[in-house]
Amino acid sequence: MGTLQATVIYLVLLQACGTAAQDQDVLWTSATATYTNETDDTLITEGACGYGDLHKNSYYKYSAGLSSVLFNRGSSCGGCFxxxxxxxxxxxxxxxxxxILTATDFCPPNYGLPADYGGWCNFPRAHFEMSKAAFAEIANRKGDIVPIQYxxxxxxxxxxxxxxxxxxxxFYQVLITNVGSDGEVIAVKIKGSKTGWIPMGRNWGQNWxxxxxxxxxxxxxxxxxxxxRTVTSYSVAPSNWRFGQTFEGKQF
Structure with missing residues (x-):
């Protein structure tokens, strides 16, 4: 009986592993990708998510601009693909x-060009605009546009x-970067030592x-x-903080 039970358990686990593998394959979705011609050949230096210097904010060359169907009006900023x-x-x-790319920018549509010839980011196309260096890790750079899965x-x-x-x-604004797990911040609250929790509004990108x-x-x-999921970082900035400073809190 013990051997029979062990066999049944083994078959159940084997089936579960096979199902999980199939489910993971289903997660891949078709899209296209191009690359930008950055002057330093390593990264997209600015972006619509408000991260600014991507070297300074840890995104480096593995950043991407997303077409509108993926960018979702900025809510995808910080998400990883x-x-x-x-x-x-x-x-x-x-x-x-x-x-692995982090969404840091918006690839705007160009409705003056057809979606299959220059208007790569026209709605409803799913498209990634990558740094040249990251693009070279998956494709030959001679290809202007390549089919991808993400x-x-x-x-x-x-x-x-x-x-x-x-x-x-x-007017207090905070840019939130280096977010783990889902990467996409959807709500922020701030608290001083003399206040309760105050909801912050999304200004643009990941600026609240x-x-x-x-x-x-x-x-x-x-x-x-x-x-x-929610993470609270208490007293991240000391009482003598100044505008322009960056402070590190907890991680997901």
């Missing part, structure tokens, strides 16, 4: 290696979330703001990501 070149014997590298993956980040403070006396004077107070942040 695994991308691989497929179905093109001339341009795809052998073995279809993949790279899927959402968890963001693996080193260190904690980073909070960069900007604004003025009654509120209109209240928090000078001279240590600042705490509550961050919620698209999966619904």
């Amino acid at each position: 695994e991308v691989r070149c497929v179905d093109h014997i001339l341009w795809c590298l052998q073995g279809s290696p993949s790279v 899927r959402r993956v968890k963001c693996e980040k080193e260190g904690g979330m980073r909070f960069t403070l900007t604004g003025s006396s009654y 703001h509120c209109n209240i004077n928090l000078a001279g107070q240590p600042l705490s942040f509550e961050v919620r990501i698209s999966s619904g």
Whole structure:
């Protein structure tokens, strides 16, 4: 009886593993990709998500601009995607290696050109605009545009979330970067030592703001990501913080 039970358990686990593998394959979705001609050949230096210097904010060359159907009005900022070149014997590298990209920019549509010739980011096309260096890891750079597959993956980040403070006396803005797990911040609250939790509004990209004077107070942040998980970083910024400074909090 013990042997029979062990056999049944083994078959159940084997079937579950097979089902999980099939489910993972289903996650791949077809799209296209091009690359930008950056002057330093390594990264997209700015972007619609507001991250600014992508070297400084840890995204480097593995960043991408997304077409509107993927960008989703900025809510995809910070999300991570695994991308691989497929179905093109001339341009795809052998073995279809993949790279992990972070959404940092918006690839705007160009309705003056057809979607299959220049208007790569026209709605409803799913398209990734990559750095030249990242593109070269999956495809031959002689290919102007290549067919790819992509899927959402968890963001693996080193260190904690980073909070960069900007604004003025009654306008407080925080840029949140280096977010792990889902990567997509959907809600933020801020708290001073003399206040309760204050919801912040999305200004643009991953810049969040509120209109209240928090000078001279240590600042705490509550961050919620698209999966619904929340992380609270208490007293991240000391009472003598200044605009322009960046502070590191907890990580998902």
